[in-house]
Amino acid sequence: MSDPKKQYPEAYAICEKFIISKQNMQEIVTRLTKEINMGLTRDTHPRATVKCFVTYVQELPTGKERGNYLALDLGGTNFRVLLVNLINDKEIDITGKTYAISRELQEGSGSKLFDFIASCLAEFCKEHKLERLNTPLGFTFSFPCKQVGIDSGTLVAWTKGFKAEGVINKNVVELLRDAVKRRGDLKVNVVAILNDTTGTLMSCAFNHRNCKIGMIVGTGSNACYVEKTVNCETFDEYRNSTKPNMIINCEWGAFGDNGVLDFIRTSYDHQVDKNSINPKKQIFEKCISGMYMGELVRLVIVELMDKQLIFKGQSSQKILVKGNFDTSFITEIESDQPGSHRNAAMVMDRLGIRTNNEKDLDCLRLICETISTRSAKLAACGLVCLINKMNVKDLTIGIDGSVYRYHPNYHTLLTESMNMLLAGSVKFELALSEDGSGRGAALIAAVCAK
Numbered sequence: 001m002s003d004p005k006k007q008y009p010e011a012y013a014i015c016e017k018f019i020i021s022k023q024n025m026q027e028i029v030t031r032l033t034k035e036i037n038m039g040l041t042r043d044t045h046p047r048a049t050v051k052c053f054v055t056y057v058q059e060l061p062t063g064k065e066r067g068n069y070l071a072l073d074l075g076g077t078n079f080r081v082l083l084v085n086l087i088n089d090k091e092i093d094i095t096g097k098t099y100a101i102s103r104e105l106q107e108g109s110g111s112k113l114f115d116f117i118a119s120c121l122a123e124f125c126k127e128h129k130l131e132r133l134n135t136p137l138g139f140t141f142s143f144p145c146k147q148v149g150i151d152s153g154t155l156v157a158w159t160k161g162f163k164a165e166g167v168i169n170k171n172v173v174e175l176l177r178d179a180v181k182r183r184g185d186l187k188v189n190v191v192a193i194l195n196d197t198t199g200t201l202m203s204c205a206f207n208h209r210n211c212k213i214g215m216i217v218g219t220g221s222n223a224c225y226v227e228k229t230v231n232c233e234t235f236d237e238y239r240n241s242t243k244p245n246m247i248i249n250c251e252w253g254a255f256g257d258n259g260v261l262d263f264i265r266t267s268y269d270h271q272v273d274k275n276s277i278n279p280k281k282q283i284f285e286k287c288i289s290g291m292y293m294g295e296l297v298r299l300v301i302v303e304l305m306d307k308q309l310i311f312k313g314q315s316s317q318k319i320l321v322k323g324n325f326d327t328s329f330i331t332e333i334e335s336d337q338p339g340s341h342r343n344a345a346m347v348m349d350r351l352g353i354r355t356n357n358e359k360d361l362d363c364l365r366l367i368c369e370t371i372s373t374r375s376a377k378l379a380a381c382g383l384v385c386l387i388n389k390m391n392v393k394d395l396t397i398g399i400d401g402s403v404y405r406y407h408p409n410y411h412t413l414l415t416e417s418m419n420m421l422l423a424g425s426v427k428f429e430l431a432l433s434e435d436g437s438g439r440g441a442a443l444i445a446a447v448c449a450k
């Protein structure tokens with residue numbers, strides 16, 4: 001590979017702005033710890049940015065859960081209906097159907113969105129002859145929700161490009177039940193609402209008994225962890241609960257919304273934020289997750305192209321359009337074997353730029369690596385914060401999301417950063433959690449139905 005530092009000093013200088021030193025990483029851990037404590041504490045919770053919602057999930061799976069459950073998974077561009085059969089302590093069978101959530105549905109009226117969800121559920125249940133069985137259902141709804149019970153969650157804010165009207169401040173379980181009732185052709189028993197991180201933790205805990213954190217790095221980013229119930233002050237029974245633990249949904253995507261991450265943000269981060277549908281919100285998420293990584297890369301490339309510093313003599317309309325550099329392109333480019341530029345050239349071709357200039361493509365790769373490395377470092381800070389908070393010395397972390405799943409080095413980058421911060425003091429395993437939104441929802445529904 002050519003040396004971009006020499007060949008592309010301007011590009012290199014931009015990339016340097018995204019580098020987070022060890023000292024800054026430690027500072028981020030300290031700041032996040034403070035925000036999490038504010039979220040957990042009754043007095044400070046109302047003004048906390050990292051809300052740390054109690055999930056009402058107080059038990060991890062035992063492996064004894066059995067039976068058929070329905071799961072709904074809403075949290076990104078796809079919506080899924082799943083039938084999950086918990087067969088024994090090792091086997092879980094899942095059948096499901098995926099439906100696209102159009103932009104109209106994401107941004108239109110809330111009742112239309114919930115009517116659509118109910119219609120998909122009805123279609124699926126009819127196909128599987130479940131429409132009258134009142135099957136217990138777990139609703140994975142991956143947006144910040146304030147819960148007052150296992151089957152009650154009020155949407156606090158939309159994230160990840162959603163803005164359907166009339167849903168914020170409503171109990172989404174009621175919206176779902178109402179939509180099912182309006183149809184009149186279906187009987188299901190909605191027993192739980194959960195976040196995808198909670199599902200991920202539960203699903204991972206089914207196979208790894210010492211799983212204590214669930215993390216998502218996909219379209220959005222967030223994590224949940226096992227807290228001592230006595231520390232969960234926003235839970236009414238925190239002092240006298242018979243159950244010692246509670247899963248906390250951190251909603252860490254909002255970390256930084258009060259400015260505490262400004263010391264590491266770049267002008268590109270500010271631009272991404274300004275052009276988003278939720279400016280000044282989800283600041284940590286905007287530095288980490290798949291909805292924004294590609295856009296950060298695009299902004300850097302466009303600046304370099306404007307200055308005639310890369311892809312000289314070439315221009316394209318496509319690359320100028322916001323959102324056109326998909327985060328999956330980063331994954332593809334970084335999947336090129338050393339010395340090969342096959343994927344990189346293909347990606348640029350799709351964006352209207354035909355080139356075999358290896359130096360340019362090396363530079364492009366450097367920009368991609370910069371953005372993914374920073375994402376992984378920040379996610380590592382989050383995980384280390386939770387590990388220190390729990391004060392455990394040995395644990396498994398269940399992870400899911402398209403970035404973690406498909407990026408060729410993300411797992412390694414995360415591991416390296418965590419090792420640097422933890423300096424051997426903790427034994428941890430990062431495990432890909434299989435289908436948390438489906439398996440996790442079923443496991444929680446099983447615990448509730450018990």
Ligand code: BGC
Pocket residue numbers: 075141142143144159160195196197216218219220221222223251253285
């Ligand atoms: C949402 C979280 C969710 C995460 C990952 C964020 O935008 O606020 O609730 O867990 O995305 O899907």
